[in-house]
Amino acid sequence: MDRIVITGYGVKAPGVSNINEMKDVLEQGICTQEILHGRGSNGSNIVCGVVHEDLNLISGQNYKRYPRVAQLGIAAAEEAYQMANLRNDDFARVAVIMGTSGGGILDVEKFSNHGSNLRKVPIQYVPIGDPHTLSSGITKHLGINGQAYTISTGCTASLDAILMGKLMLEAGHVDICIVGGSDALLSDWITYGFLKTGAIAENVEIEETGVPFSVAHNGFVKSEGAAVVILERKKDAEARGTKIWGQVRGVASNNEALSMLQSDPTGTLMTAALKSAIGDTIPTYVNSQALGLKQNDKIEYITHTNLFGSSIPITSIKGMTGHTFGSMGAIQVVSSIISMEYGFIPPTIKTSGDGFHDLPIVFETKYQNVESVAITNHGVSGNNTCLLITKEN
Incomplete structure (x- = not known):
């Protein structure tokens, strides 16, 4: 294929x-x-x-x-x-x-x-x-x-x-x-x-x-x-x-089948979506859904810890742009392409990571080669959708 x-x-x-x-x-x-x-x-x-x-x-x-x-x-x-x-x-x-x-x-x-x-x-x-x-x-x-x-x-x-x-x-x-x-x-x-x-x-x-x-x-x-x-x-x-x-290497989506305004607090389905999207690839970093809602960000924490522990950096661009709802995932894709092209991981601003101190959050722009980025998204309609984008070598 x-x-x-x-x-x-x-x-x-x-x-x-x-x-x-x-x-x-x-x-x-x-x-x-x-x-x-x-x-x-x-x-x-x-x-x-x-x-x-x-x-x-x-x-x-x-x-x-x-x-x-x-x-x-x-x-x-x-x-x-x-x-x-x-x-x-x-x-x-x-x-x-x-x-x-x-x-x-x-x-x-x-x-x-x-x-x-x-x-x-x-x-x-x-x-x-x-x-x-x-x-x-x-x-x-x-x-x-x-x-x-x-x-x-x-x-x-x-x-x-x-x-x-x-x-x-x-x-x-x-x-x-x-x-x-x-x-x-x-x-x-x-x-x-x-x-x-x-x-x-x-x-x-x-x-x-x-x-x-x-x-x-x-x-x-x-x-x-x-x-x-x-x-x-x-x-x-x-x-x-x-x-x-x-390259769009992998994309995966599931739905939590819960009532309106509810999310799966265990992070099980978000973890499954991200695992399916990345397969055996270990991304350079994760471009996260985290936006400042406690339960949402906690699910991001659980997912990241389940799959990567503290070995893979994680960042969120929403302290810069805010949350643009249904277009946010594509904006994260664009930010990831720019990151790969120019060789840096964008910072997570406005935060010192209170309550998330064991999460490898990128607080300052980190200049390095970026080969791949995993992207996470969640919606109030219950969808978890994750994507892996990689350099085309």
């Missing part, structure tokens, strides 16, 4: 307009989060990660009526497409597969007060609430008339999209897969939902929340963002003469 490789990638994240800016954020350990005043309950403040770019126009095309989630995805896909040097003379054998957790909820909420007033309801009222506008927007922008799918499996959605793309390429259904994820969930509805469960902190400073691997802090930082990677079979990429940035 031919190897599945990455020939292009693109990203939009808080404080990040392109892959070069992503490299700077990762290498320098820059926190790109900010305080949104009056956006919590009773006018309280919350910490978020915001993409400030105006994406109504992308390469001269007007996307003003498109939902924010689609704008972010289109912009990230364009950067990946350009890097991969794809030609649009035969796009019938190309698939777009994007993941999202919330789709166009932000834009639905924006217009919800006009729902009973037909005159004020926008003409795009139906498609802005359709998650598939994300993938169809990318096909429209790039002129792709092949297959298009949008999947919603919570915070693992973009890694699940990569899994699906890998399977389709291996089965010979397509020749190129444009895969990834996008989410824009800085809405009041999502904020209040997480405030109700105690997952978001109010009226705190930026360094006091969204702190990975710390029992002394509370809550995660919700952010918006998108990332896209181009997948091809190795022989096809070599025939095109394009640069190969890495």
